[in-house]
Amino acid sequence: MKKYISAFALGLLPLTTMAATPPNLEGPSADPLAAPVPAMVAAPAAVATPNLSIPSASAGYVPAALDAAPVQQVPRIAPMASASHRRGRAQAADVRSPPLVAEASTSARLALGSSPTLTAQEQAALAIARRWKESSASNGLNSVAGPDGTVRFLFGASQPSVVCAVFQVCDIELQRGETVNAVHLGDTARWVVEPAVSGSGATEVMHLVIKPMDVDLETTLMVATNRRTYHLRLRSHRSEFIPRIAFIYPEEAAAKWDAITKREATEKADATIPSTDESMNDLSFDYRVEGSAKWKPVRVYNNGQKTFIQMPTSMAASEAPTLLLVRKDGGIWTDEETAMVNYRVQNDRFVVDALFEKAILIAGAGASQDRITITRGKQQ
Template sequence: MKSRFLLSGLLLCSLSGLGGCGASASGTFVEANRQPGHDEGVAPLRQPSPLAVNRRLPVPERPPQIADDRSRPWEVIEQANSSSAQNPDGAGYFNAIMQYDYVPGSLFQVYAAPLRLTDIQLQPGERIVGQPAAGDTVRWVLGIGRSRVDGVEQQHIYVKPTRPGLETTLVITTDRRTYHIELHSYRETYMAAVNWRYPHEELAIAGGGDVVASQVDLSGLNFAYEVDVHKGRRPDWLPLKVFDDGRKTFIQFPDAMLSGEAPVLFVVSRDGETQLVNYRVKDEFFVVDRLFEMAELRVGTKRQNVVRISRL
C-alpha cells in the first residue's frame, strides 16, 4: 500500500514539470519566440543528392597532334624531283630543236619513240668523260656521234627506245658539267633534237672583263652591215650597230635588251639553212667569234620577231 502511494506521487510530479515548459509561474501559457541572431554563422544543411549508378567518368580529350615539318622521305624526294623537272616549252623551240636553259640539278625531260633517233647535242668543244650511263640499257639504245661547228668539234648522244611506254634516266658527264636526263618513250611523239643554252656562263662572261669597245682596234673596224626587220614588228632590242674587226663580229644592242627577253642568234648559210652559232654576251654586245655574211636574231615562236643582219 505504501509503495502504491509513492508511484502516484512521482507520476504527478512528472506531469507538473512538463506543464511548466509551456506555462508561466502564474499558470498562463507563453508562446515560444525565436531569438534573433541565434542561428547566425550556422551553415544550412544541403539537400542530399542521389548517387549516380554506373556513371562513367568523361573520357579526357586527346591532346592535338603536334605538326611535324618533316615529311616522309619519299614525299620529299618526289616533290624535289617534280619541282626540278624542265619540260619542253614552245618558247624554247627553234624549228625541231628544243633548247633548254642549263641549270645544275635540273632534270631535263626528253621524249623519244621507237624507230626514231633523238639527238642530244652538247656544247661545241665540250667532251664526254667516260660513257653516258643509262638506267635501262637493254630496252634503250644509245650511241655517240661527232660533228664540227665553226671548226670546233661537237659531240652528240643518240637515243632510241625499243618500244613505247618506257621510262629511264640518263646521266651524261663531261669535262664542263653533268646532265641529268629523264627519258620517256611514246608510240609516235618524239623530240628530234635537244641542246642547251648556258645563261649562268653568259652572265659570268658579261660580268667579268673590260668593256668591249676598249678591247677593239677602232682603226680597222668594218661597219658595212645592214640591219632590217625581216618578220614581225620592230622590237625594242633592235641592234644599234654591227661591226667586225676582221676576226670577230660585234652586235651592239640598246639598254632595253638588258631588261627584256634577249634574242637568239643564228647564222644563215648560202643555202638558206640556219644554225646556232657560239657567241658571248659582254655588256650590251653580242661577241661572235667568227665573221658571217648573214645572220638572224629571233625571239618567240607563234608571233616570232626576226631581225636580219647582212654584210654588205
C-alpha cells in the first residue's frame, strides 16, 4: 500500500487508472509500478470533485489532498474524416466563400498594362497629331464668338475641345444642307449623342446634341458627313459648358468668292461683243433696221468712232450685200442721193470707219433686189 501511494505521489500512476482499475495487492503482480498504464486517448474528460466518502478497505486509503486535486484533462482528438467527406466539404467551401483576390476591372487592367515600344516613324506621327490637337490651346483664332452665343471653331485648324456639363446639353451645329453619314464615340457608356434637325428644305440644318453622364470625363467624337469629317474632343464639367458650337469653313468663303467672280464674268460676257471683246457699256445701239432680207443685220452699233454692222451667220452661204450711205432722201420728183463709203468685212461684221445717220444694204438688181435700211437715232 505504501509503495502504491508513493508511485501515485510521484506522478507515475494517474488517478484515472486507480479509479478505473483498483490494484491487486495480492500475489506476485501486486506491484502497481509493474501494472500496464491504459491509453489516455480513450479517457473521457472529467472535472474533479472532492471525494467526501470514506474509502473502503478493498480500494485502499487515498489521502484527502490527493483526492481533491483536479484530474488532468486530455485533449480530445477528432476522428479522421474520409476522403469523400473531405471533398464534399471543400466543394461546399468553394461555393460559399468569396474569392480571396477580386478580379480587376477593365479600366484597371488597361491602366496597369504596358505600352509597346514605338518606332521613330510612329513617334513622329504622334508628334504631328499632338501639335494638331493642342493647337487650339495656343492659337486663339481657332474659336471666335458668333451670333446668339455660338462659339465658332475654324474647321481643320485644330481638334476642337467641347466642354459639357451634367444635366445640360451641348448643341453642335453643322453646315446648312450637310447630312450625317456616321457617328463614332469613344465612350458610349457615359456619353450620349443624339441627332436633331432645324429648318426644312433648303434651310435644313443638322445638329448633334451632346450629354455627359458624369463629371471629369474625356473622350473623342468622330462625325462623318456628306461633305467632310469632324474630329472633336469632349470633356465633362460639373457646371461649366458651351451651349452652342458651330464652325467656320475656309472653303465656304472661297466658294463665295468664286461665285462672285463667276457672276461678274457672266455679266461681263453678256455685256461684251464675243467677236471683239468690246464692252457694251461703251457702245451705242441706237439704230433702227428695216427690211426683210434673209441677211438682215443682227445688230448695229458704234463705239463713238466706228460703226459695226453684225450680220447673221447665214450670210456666208449667200451673196454679200453692198453698203451705201444715204446723203439725201429722195422725193416724189427726185431720187435719193447715195455715196460709196469705205468699209471692210471682218468675219460676220461690216466695219465702217465713220459714223453715219443713214445707210442702205442692197443685193441684186431690179425687181429681185433686196434692200435693208439702217437709220441712226430712231430705234424702235
